[in-house]
Amino acid sequence: QKEVEQNSGPLSVPEGAIASLNCTYSDRGSQSFFWYRQYSGKSPELIMSIYSNGDKEDGRFTAQLNKASQYVSLLIRDSQPSDSATYLCAVNPNSGAGSYQLTFGKGTKLSVIP
Amino acid sequence: GAVVSQHPSWVICKSGTSVKIECRSLDFQATTMFWYRQFPKQSLMLMATSNEGSKATYEQGVEKDKFLINHASLTLSTLTVTSAHPEDSSFYICSARVSGQVGGYTFGSGTRLTVV
Numbered sequence: 001q002k003e004v005e006q007n008s009g010p011l012s013v014p015e016g017a018i019a020s021l022n023c024t025y026s027d028r029g030s031q032s033f034f035w036y037r038q039y040s041g042k043s044p045e046l047i048m049s050i051y052s053n054g055d056k057e058d059g060r061f062t063a064q065l066n067k068a069s070q071y072v073s074l075l076i077r078d079s080q081p082s083d084s085a086t087y088l089c090a091v092n093p094n095s096g097a098g099s100y101q102l103t104f105g106k107g108t109k110l111s112v113i114p
Numbered sequence: 115g116a117v118v119s120q121h122p123s124w125v126i127c128k129s130g131t132s133v134k135i136e137c138r139s140l141d142f143q144a145t146t147m148f149w150y151r152q153f154p155k156q157s158l159m160l161m162a163t164s165n166e167g168s169k170a171t172y173e174q175g176v177e178k179d180k181f182l183i184n185h186a187s188l189t190l191s192t193l194t195v196t197s198a199h200p201e202d203s204s205f206y207i208c209s210a211r212v213s214g215q216v217g218g219y220t221f222g223s224g225t226r227l228t229v230v
Binding site: 032034044088101102103104 | 207222
């Protein structure tokens with residue numbers, strides 16, 4: 001069974017610090033990786049997508065992927081109170097035709113303390 | 115980007131009644147729609163995958179006769195919770211895969227179902 005593991009937290013960081021969120025996945029053949037932010041009572045919103053090994057930066061967010069270690073992480077620089085939310089790691093095992101289902105981790109709750 | 119409109123955003127119903135949730139793709143054709151359920155402090159759990167014009171594929175443990183999915187057109191997919199019970203109270207979210215969009219998926223805004 002394909003699994004995506006995250007530390008549920010809560011992860012508390014002071015405002016302005018770097019928040020580091022981690023995720024591991026079991027399916028070595030996974031090709032697409034996503035980080036979603038979910039505020040309480042709302043649906044997930046995409047923060048980052050990453051498909052190849054290495055780092056991908058977008059503003060204050062950096063996604064890191066290491067397929068050999070089956071590990072994907074999200075760094076949030078200069079954390080703001082508005083970043084307080086649950087961050088979901090999601091994995092899609094297929095890159096071509098076929099199933100496009102996402103498997104979600106349980107999420108890490110982040111609290112940024114002013 | 116592509117938008118999926120989900121309605122209602124919240125609904126309260128009596129035990130034993132049925133509730134229909136609609137997801138419409140507003141500016142694209144949603145060939146495939148995914149339906150998720152999320153209990154408090156839990157992750158999104160895929161319930162079923164629906165493809166336009168064909169029967170939905172349900173995940174293990176999801177009762178297909180209780181959670182009826184209809185995807186009759188490329189812009190509308192519906193989930194009907196039949197004979198709802200309090201344990202069906204949850205947050206239901208639809209998601210469509212969008213070719214060419216960054217990230218590839220767009221989510222509806224979710225429906226909070228409370229069965230009393």
